[in-house]
Each structure stands twice: as C-alpha cells, then as structure tokens.
Amino acid sequence: MGKITGFMEFERQDEGYEAVETRKKHYKEFVIALTDDQAKVQGARCMDCGIPFCNNGCPVNNIIPDFNDLVYTQNWREAIDVLHSTNNFPEFTGRICPAPCEAACTLGIHELPVGIKSIEHAIIDKAWASGWVVPQPATAKTGKKIAVIGSGPAGMAAAQQLARVGHDVTVFEKRDRIGGLLRYGIPDFKMEKSHIDKRVEQMKAEGVTFKTSVYVGDKDLPGGIGNDAKEKITPKQLLKDFDAVILSAGSEVPRDLPIPGRELEGVHFAMEFLPQQNKVNAGDKLKDQIKVTGKNVVVIGGGDTGSDCVGTSNRQGAKSVLQFELMPQPPEQENKMMVWPYWPLKLRTSSSHEEGCDRAWAITTKEFRGEKGKLKAVVTAEVEWKKDEKTGQMKMSEVAGSEKEIPAEAVFLAMGFTNPVAGLLEGFGVDKDARGNAKATTDGVGCYATNVPKVFAAGDTRRGQSLVVWAIREGRQAAREVDAFLMGDSVLPR
Template identity: 45%
Template sequence: MADPKGFMSTPREEYPRRPVEERVRDWNEVYVPGALLPIIGRQADRCMDCGVPFCHEACPLGNLIPEWNDLVSRDDWRAASDRLHATNNFPEFTGRLCPAPCEAGCVLAINQPAVTIKNVEVAIADRAWADGFTPPSPPERLSGRTVAVVGSGPTGLAAAQQLTRAGHTVAVYERADRIGGLLRYGIPAFKMEKRHLDRRLEQMRAEGTKFRTSTTIGRDLTASELRMRYDAVVLATGATAWRELDVTGRELSGIHQAMEYLPFADRVCEGDLEVSPLSAAGKHVVIVGGGDTGADCLGTAVREGAASVTQLDIYPQPEEERDHDVEPWPTYPKIYRLSAAHEEARDLETAPAAHADARLFAASTLHFTGDARGRVRSLHLVEVDAGRRPVPGSGRTLPADLVLLALGFSGPDRHDGLIDQLGLALDPRGTITRDAGFATNVPRVYAAGDAARGQSLIVWAIAEGRAVAAAVDRALTGISSLPAPIGPFDRPMTA
C-alpha cells in the first residue's frame, strides 16, 4: 500500500457532478470533465491493501482492486490498466453504470466511507484509452471454429471478445439497427455517452469480431439455420419481457413501458429523431417503479422539459445507514441513495406532491382515469405498510399525462420465436435453464446473462459473458485458458 495512513488521513471524495441547471440542458454525462484525475490518486491511497479483500468477493468479476488502487496511487497507469483489463473487458462501462457492490464489501466500509473503487476504475479506463493502453488484441491464429452470439449487450459483447481473442470466428447478431443492446438503447447518454461504446466496438472489429445488425433470430434467420451455420451458439438476449401493471385504466393511451420510452431519447441523441414521439415536454409525468430504470426515466423526463415528474416506489423509504442486523457487511445494503437524476429533481422541485427528490415511497397504484379521448389524466394511489397492505385514508390522486412503467423484467422475450424454435427448456421464472457448463438442453447452444440468470447488474452480465466464453472454448477445443469468474448458479452475497 502506497500510504499506510491514507484511510485515516484522507476523507472520501467522489467524482464531482456538473451544476444541475447546466447539465439538465444537455445529454452529456453529468460529471465535471477532467475533475477526477486531480483527486483520484489520493482516493486510491485510502485502500488498505487488506489481507483478505472482500471487495474481490463482492465483485463477480473478481477485479484485482487493491492491486490497481496501489498502482494508481503510484501513478503507474499502464500497469493499472493491465490489471484492470485482466478481469474486466469493459471497465469504462462498469465504472459508469455499476452500482459498485465492491464498495459495499470494502473492509473500510465497516465503520467508514468506502474507498471510491468505482471512480478509480473509470479513471483507469479513461486514462488507458487516452494514452493508448488498449490496442486491439487479435488472436495469433484461428481455430477454424465458428460461434454465433445472439444479443449485443454486455454479456454478448464480453463473450464475443473473449472467444474472438481465443481464435474462434465470432459473429454477433443484434435485432436493433445498432450494436449495444440496452447500453445503446436503454441507458441514457447522461449516464454513459455512446462514444465509449463505439470506441470499444471498433476495438472488437479490429480484433476480428463480426457484427450483424437488424437481424432478428427466429424471424430473419431461423434458429435451425443459425445452428447449421455455426459450431456453437451463445444466447445472450437479455431479460426484455417487461412486467405489466394489471390495474383499471391500463388500456388508456399515454401509459407506456419504460423501455418503450427510453430508446427514443437515445435515438434523439444518435441523430435519428429530432424529437421523441413520447417526449415528456410540458407533461405531468408519473413513473411507477423505484429502481434504476425509473431513475433513468426521471432524468430523461427532466431533460425533455416535463411540467412535473413524480416517481412511485412501493417500498418504504430506506434508512441513511446500513442496518447491520438485517444487511450486515459485506452484503450490498438497501439504503437511501441520491442518484444524479434524483438530485436534479430535488433541486428543480419537479414533484411538489412528492418527497424532496421526486420519490413517493410506500406508494401503490390503484387505477388510472382518463379523458373523453381515452388519454390518461390521473393516477390514483394509496400508501401501503411494510406488508404492502393499503393504509386507510391515505388515497391520493396525481395528475398524469404520461405514465411510465418501470417494474422490471421477467425473462427473455418470446415473441421472435427463437426460444420455441429451439425447444429451449425454461424455469418457472421464464428464464432459460442451463447446466453447470452454461449449456442448454439443446446441443451446442449455450445461455448466459439476464436471459438465463434473470434481471441483474452489468457487472454480473460481463462476468457471465466471460464465463460462458470459457465454457464454449472448452467444448470446442477440449481445453481453455480463458477465465471463468463465476458459475451459472452463483449469486450475490446476501444475509
């Protein structure tokens, strides 16, 4: 460790955000450009280089966090990049989008603010690109084996890059017109500008990975045709079957799923559209769902100029600090967190009927009412107790011209016919079943990521991609030197 007293002498300092009034007028990332590097060396000094670093266990990728913290504190950015990329294909993604379970598992977090692991990670990744430490790594020789990867989210991209570097000829199939999955059409640009994705895709193309866009497997190319063309198929289609809200008035126009709404904003940023057809401009917006997707809708609606935005969370408001009896260290605690979008809503007072950050906690939707044209105009809700039972006399009505449902996802989408054409076995949750080697019940077909695990975090998605790549490489060649950070049945630490 570079500074044995760093964790005692240096307070936690995070990546500063741009002023709210400035950043809500554009779609650029919320952070102050260039503001991280002056502080990140001191923050890396706070790492204690623990003998048993629980941040490793909390991170499914097994990131070598104390090692690259020490290298950053010594200003050795090339070595830090090497150690970071040894376990993570896309640290510029996770450094921006991951909720950092590693920080919850930081030993310092037992009684102090954790090391800013996520900030150090993104600083290394960005410095690596700026200084040319991430050149393409094409294989020295080809294996003669071919692999199709269906889906181009973080799982599919990680699997494809690993298998390409192992010498296999890999083609990634994506039903959208651009590669990236939810990274492209789902994650708002203010959380991750798409240039980071485009830059990594160019690296993958230079390594030999092939990309096939606007191709829906099951329609444009049948599942049997795909299996005939390739020695192995990896299904990384994600969990895109959204959960519904079965209440009276759901049929009214103006009520949309979050993933119907968010991609339009991304397309505006890509230059495909001048204005989103579902724009929140001038509308009273209510978001049903208290998770990250709901927060993405919140930040997007604020930038589009909504008249008001309120977010409903059925759970009670979390405490500010970890409850060590319920969620002991090093598990990831459910505590009150203020995302950039909630900070914006708080400062701009977007929801006068809600709490300070636009969220109404312990709130359950009862029904919607509309006007004579069949458009939604109001959302009726009730407060619920810890058992989700309605609290008598707590009913309220919110104006609602646009309602966004951000209730999560139940499994892979079946409308394209891929699952039925292959005859894949599904578990009771609707996700694809697989064995200890990521293999499905169909020979030479493997499943990874949210399609098989269920809705999860980006860091788990990348870990799944790396692990399924090792399994496929072993099946094709009999042996593999690719790392497999997790197994298909591993789960995050819980109490």
C-alpha cells in the same frame, strides 16, 4: 496496498457533477472525473487487508487492491493491464455500476469506503487517451464458428474473449445498433454511446463480425418494443451454420400493470420512452416521439430504470415528476455490522432525483383515469407491509381512506423485466427455469450449457434482469465454457 497509513490520513473524495441547471439542458455525461492526484489519494486509502473483500464483492472479481496501489504509485500503464485482466469494458462499469465492491470495502465498516469506482473510471479513461487500448487479435485461427445472439455486455464480452483465442465470432442484434440496453436502455447522460462504438471498432479489428437488424426466431419479424429487425434467421439455420451458439439477448419483457385505464394514451413502458430519446440523440428522425414537455409525469418503479425516466423527463422539460415505489422507504443508513460485506438495503438518491423529483414509498396504483382516450390522472392508495404470523412472509394491505387522485398526463412503467423475449428460447427448444429464463447451471461440468447440444446461455437471458457487471462476468465465463467445449480445454480465464 496504497499508503500504509493512507486510510487514516485521507478522506474519500467523490467525483463531481456539473451544476443541475446546466446539465438538465443537455444529454451529455456530466460527471467530473478525478484528477490524477485525486485518484492517487483515493488509491492511498486502500488498506492492506488480510482478506480484500472488495474482490469478492465485485462480480467480475476485479483485482482491486492491486490497481489501487498502482494508481497510488502512478503506474497507470500496468493498472489498465490489471483492470483488463478481469473486465473487458471498465468504461461501462466505471460509469454505471452501482459498485458492490465499495459496499464490501473493509474501510467502509467504520469510514467511507475507498472510491474504487472512481479509480476504475480514471484508469480506463487515461488508457483510452494514452492509446493503450488496442486490438488483440488471435495469433492463429481455430476454424470454429460461434454465433452470439444479443450485443449487450454479456454478448460483447463473450464475443471478444472467443475472438481473441482464434474463433470466428458473429454477433446478431435485432436493433439497428450494437450495445443492447447499454445503447438503448441507459441514457446518454449516464453513458455516452461513443464508448460502445470504440469497443465495437476494437472488436471488429479482433475479427468479430456484427450483424444488426437481424431477428433470430422461427416466427415472423416482430413489431413492438426493441425491434428494428429487417431480416430473420431461424435457430435451425444457426445451429446448422455454427459450431456453438450463445444466447445473450437479455431479459426484455417488461412487467406490466393491468389495471383500469391501462390502454389510455400516455401510459407507456419505460423502454418505449428511453430508447426513443437515445435514438434522437444519435441523430435519428422519429415520428411521434414520446415527449413530456410541460406534462405532469408519474414514474412507477423505484429502481435504476425509473431513475432514468426521471432524468430524461427533466431534460425534456416536464412540469413535474413524481416517482412511486410499492415497497416501504428503506433506511437512510444501513446497519453495517449486520450486512457488511453484502449489498445493503438503504435509501439511494441518484443524480436524476437531485435534478428534480418527488418520491413516494408504499404506494399502490389502482387506476388510470382519462378523457377522450388520453390520460389525465392516476389513482393511488397507501399500503402497509406486515409480517404474516403463519408464513413469516411480508404481506401488503391497503390503508383505509388513503386513496387519492394525482394529475398526470404521462406515466412510465419501470417495474423491472420478467424474462427473455418470447420465441427465442422456444425457437431453440431450450428449457426454462421457474422464472422463464434459460435453464443453465454455473456449477460443475457444462457450465452455461443448456439442454440443447452446443447452445449456451449467459447474462440476463440466464440469470434474469441484473447488473451490467454481472453480464460481463457471465459473458466471460460462458466464453471459457464454449472454448473448452470446442477445443477440449481453454486458456481463457474464468
């Protein structure tokens, strides 16, 4: 694939970024995509691997060597067909996927890997600009009705696949706009929401019906994080009205930090903070928006959500941003001979970190301190991790004398998510796994089916919090299983 000697001739060229001081002044995307010629060179670097591990490293099993070669030969029209054959939404993954495919790249063993993500980005952007992304409505209707609960990447992927084989699909979303955490969890500077809007219009033309501000559950309309619902529909009603139901509402219950001072004004979940800024960017008027202008900000949690809080805080004009991680600092470079082709544990610095952020590892938060009900400081201590001689597990202990008080007027808890929102699984009577997710297998007969007849689960609702690319995979696979359940067989790819 690519040029036979390309991997020996050409260096990796990453996408560029707008200058820090410029991009911090707005919430638009700031990545400078590869030109056609640059993408061609990246495609040329793809090796003629006996086993292309990148295919398996990619959760949706993108046919990566093929589209790399097509970009190298500048056959862009066929490249998007190859890419779309496995991935419904490459404009999402080409922007926000961490690219496990690149970690699995054979060239990456001894050189920098092929820029697969940047090639994917280039293909889909050219496809949209060229008018190649068009609705694909079914040629005949089956008469079967399917409800999809949740409009994140899993729900959108499942809905699109099922509509294309002739089913009538209705997507229910409790927020006021479609997209799930793509819409309200990921900042606009990482992915502008016009990409979601374009896919929604395509899917409407393919026959998908979208219903927003609708809460699915037996209980009263809930308040709190992530709810714009104005009407309710019960699980019983859905089971009566539809031939199949897919639960793809995500894993939205945030992990809390119940320490002294948690109730102070200024301590927030990340998902209280991030969606508000996205709503403002979309033109909404909000009362009492969480703003950190001129404040000392502490972000607790070292993952992507924490990084998003860092970038948003910088754009709001925070005085300082400090990010804590409980685990030790990972190595700057992995031992490739030990981990390849799997996802390596190593230090990752995001574009948001580069915009201004101090980071600290092996830190535990002990207390929030305040005055007159408002946060003023965070009390922390250093910890060390040692292997327990009896169990072999790593255990944490506080370092004596390491306690300190850090000024902070805003804290964002970004420590991950534990399980789907309360009431969804209970309302349908779906069994849970040990972690509180919907219990459904991905192996053998009845994949993605729950214990409740005609109810299926996919994405974070089933597997727990994960990547957008895993959600797309599960949505596609669940669609095939639902189609086979309703029709006896399925032509959809797995």
